[in-house]
Amino acid sequence: MGDFVFFQTIYLNTAYMAAKYNKEYLERLAAKVLDGKATEAEKVFLQAYYDAFDKGEEFTAELSGEDREILKHEIKSSLLVGIGAPKGKVIPFYKRIVAQTAAAAAVLLIGLLTFYWYRPVQPMAITSGIHENDIAPGSDKAILTLSNGQQVILTGAKNGQLAMQGNTAITKSAEGEVIYDAKGGSSGALTYNTISTPRGGQFKISLPDGSRVWLNAASSLTFPASFPDNERKVQVTGEVYFEVAHNRAKPFRVVFEQQVVEVLGTHFNINAYQEEPVLKTTLLEGKINLVNKQQSVILLPGQQASVKRSVEGITVAAVDIKEAAAWKDGLFVFNKASIQEVMRTAARWYDVEVEYQGNLEHTRFGGTISRYKNISELLDNVGIVGGFSYKIEGRKVILMK
Numbered sequence: 001m002g003d004f005v006f007f008q009t010i011y012l013n014t015a016y017m018a019a020k021y022n023k024e025y026l027e028r029l030a031a032k033v034l035d036g037k038a039t040e041a042e043k044v045f046l047q048a049y050y051d052a053f054d055k056g057e058e059f060t061a062e063l064s065g066e067d068r069e070i071l072k073h074e075i076k077s078s079l080l081v082g083i084g085a086p087k088g089k090v091i092p093f094y095k096r097i098v099a100q101t102a103a104a105a106a107v108l109l110i111g112l113l114t115f116y117w118y119r120p121v122q123p124m125a126i127t128s129g130i131h132e133n134d135i136a137p138g139s140d141k142a143i144l145t146l147s148n149g150q151q152v153i154l155t156g157a158k159n160g161q162l163a164m165q166g167n168t169a170i171t172k173s174a175e176g177e178v179i180y181d182a183k184g185g186s187s188g189a190l191t192y193n194t195i196s197t198p199r200g201g202q203f204k205i206s207l208p209d210g211s212r213v214w215l216n217a218a219s220s221l222t223f224p225a226s227f228p229d230n231e232r233k234v235q236v237t238g239e240v241y242f243e244v245a246h247n248r249a250k251p252f253r254v255v256f257e258q259q260v261v262e263v264l265g266t267h268f269n270i271n272a273y274q275e276e277p278v279l280k281t282t283l284l285e286g287k288i289n290l291v292n293k294q295q296s297v298i299l300l301p302g303q304q305a306s307v308k309r310s311v312e313g314i315t316v317a318a319v320d321i322k323e324a325a326a327w328k329d330g331l332f333v334f335n336k337a338s339i340q341e342v343m344r345t346a347a348r349w350y351d352v353e354v355e356y357q358g359n360l361e362h363t364r365f366g367g368t369i370s371r372y373k374n375i376s377e378l379l380d381n382v383g384i385v386g387g388f389s390y391k392i393e394g395r396k397v398i399l400m401k
Contacts, residue, residue: 134374135375142201144194146191154195157172205221213242216238222236239271244263244268261289278309302319339361352395369381
């Protein structure tokens with residue numbers, strides 16, 4: 001997936017600024033900009049804070065008159081030096097943005113739309129931004145296990161035919177998708193195949209009926225090499241997105257975690273990772289029926305069914321469907337997510353272990369960022385939001401308050 005240019009936006013709303021960033025922190029951040037060590041998120045934050053002085057925002061008025069002017073001058077100086085402007089000349093913020101766009105294009109290609117605050121947080125620590133041991137994002141990789149136990153490594157496999165299962169030819173397209181072509185229909189006894197992705201992997205497959213399936217990291221799909229005449233049944237673990245081919249005479253069923261999704265033809269996402277406390281089924285198009293031991297519910301487009309592992313029953317709510325399916329389009333999308341939720345998602349995609357040092361419980365995160373950037377891009381931005389620093393040791397990420 002190619003890069004997309006997005007402009008960073010930092011919202012300095014009342015709830016966020018109630019955190020009352022102190023003068024000492026802002027001075028350190030200004031010094032960091034001067035030394036060329038600030039992250040892009042920190043630069044944007046400092047610029048927005050400086051602009052707030054002239055707008056008379058109440059959180060800048062909390063500083064004493066003298067401290068306010070001294071701090072404003074220090075921040076202004078650091079920003080002007082950072083963009084190479086002559087000292088003593090204040091350039092309007094909108095002009096600075098225009099002037100910096102070309103020079104900062106490489107940085108703005110991080111794919112970040114917004115990261116914003118939902119509740120007050122404590123004064124931020126300086127995000128370390130230690131990138132020497134940066135970790136690359138996941139990629140297309142998976143293993144296909146045939147009915148006889150033979151394994152086909154799909155990572156880097158050549159295009160063309162990979163194997164035969166009865167009357168079904170298994171090929172890999174030029175676009176990197178595995179395609180099952182049941183030329184002669186079902187050949188008697190069902191033979192099951194499993195495609196599985198590791199942590200740091202993803203893959204796409206076209207089933208014998210033409211349905212398309214995307215597997216997120218650490219996920220699996222078990223299915224017959226050719227579907228029988230009466231039904232289409234598959235089993236999944238992890239997170240999987242479906243675009244089911246319509247066939248009224250042959251219902252499609254997805255089995256996971258003692259639940260079944262029944263569908264004729266539709267688009268939906270299942271998130272059933274073992275480490276997640278809630279199982280989520282989200283419908284994008286069509287209509288599905290979710291059934292478990294306690295009850296069954298009909299989902300309409302834009303609805304999500306949630307099942308807590310510790311509580312019986314199904315809860316249905318309207319949600320932003322872009323968030324549920326963003327991963328298959330190469331994006332992380334967070335909405336009021338805890339740091340643990342953010343890092344569980346990151347850990348699977350970047351194949352890392354996460355360690356927490358200090359109290360990081362009180363911040364919620366929202367925003368969109370590309371999954372195809374190194375992990376430092378994500379950590380820099382959630383770090384400035386949550387007020388923590390980080391370091392990377394091998395494949396371990398340590399978050400520190």
